[in-house]
Amino acid sequence: MTDDRLIIRQLRAGRDFAHNDPIAGQMANFVYVIGDREKGECVIVDPAWDVDGIVETVGADGLKVTGALVTHHHPDHVGGPLFGHDITGLARLLELVSCPVHVNRTEAPWVQAVTGIEPGDMVLHDHGDVIAVGAVEVECLHTPGHTPGSQCFRCAGALVTGDTVFLSGCGRTDFPGGDPEEMWRTLNQRLKSLPGNLMMYPGHDYGQVPHAPLSEVRASNPVLNVPELATFLRHFG
Numbered sequence: 001m002t003d004d005r006l007i008i009r010q011l012r013a014g015r016d017f018a019h020n021d022p023i024a025g026q027m028a029n030f031v032y033v034i035g036d037r038e039k040g041e042c043v044i045v046d047p048a049w050d051v052d053g054i055v056e057t058v059g060a061d062g063l064k065v066t067g068a069l070v071t072h073h074h075p076d077h078v079g080g081p082l083f084g085h086d087i088t089g090l091a092r093l094l095e096l097v098s099c100p101v102h103v104n105r106t107e108a109p110w111v112q113a114v115t116g117i118e119p120g121d122m123v124l125h126d127h128g129d130v131i132a133v134g135a136v137e138v139e140c141l142h143t144p145g146h147t148p149g150s151q152c153f154r155c156a157g158a159l160v161t162g163d164t165v166f167l168s169g170c171g172r173t174d175f176p177g178g179d180p181e182e183m184w185r186t187l188n189q190r191l192k193s194l195p196g197n198l199m200m201y202p203g204h205d206y207g208q209v210p211h212a213p214l215s216e217v218r219a220s221n222p223v224l225n226v227p228e229l230a231t232f233l234r235h236f237g
């Protein structure tokens, strides 16, 4: 597939959508659009905050939304109640567009509880599953730790990591369903084998730069360089 056919767009809350929402701006979420330009189809990773704005943006780009991909169930990623606010997310997306919501099997009950979407709205995935967006293929990597069914998405030269790992640090493991031991396994075993030239796209704009090659992140992010579980638990557990 040619490079001009593949679309990977990084949208930042408060800048590229949800312009008038100061909380969205503070939370600094990234939403991703992965698509096939030739087919005019795309999926949206973690649609939240201003779903109407996101759908409008991709529509203006000539793309039809054919699915939503969920990294994990937290309301800043999928919608739902947060700090007394009701964040729009998957439920609103399904009002606007009829499309499947791709979720890790383990995360499905959590997503349902937070967003109110129905089991029939979801397609459940296991580690290694591939989702087709036109001719573009997106591989699901099960990366538990931040939540039980957190997943990263690998597509061509890109790795979308949600809150599993940021350019610096990783997602918290002290929320319900979080597990520091699983997080160590995810970061220091599962993600270890991935090639360093993948461009890492995190779930939040917490870094000096919005994305970076995995090799650079590995060199600077201590959570990815802990061979011993006990050491990880001591420092990050």
Ligand SMILES: [Fe+2]
Pocket (backbone or CB within 6 Å): 072, 074, 146, 163, 171
């Ligand atoms: Fe999260």
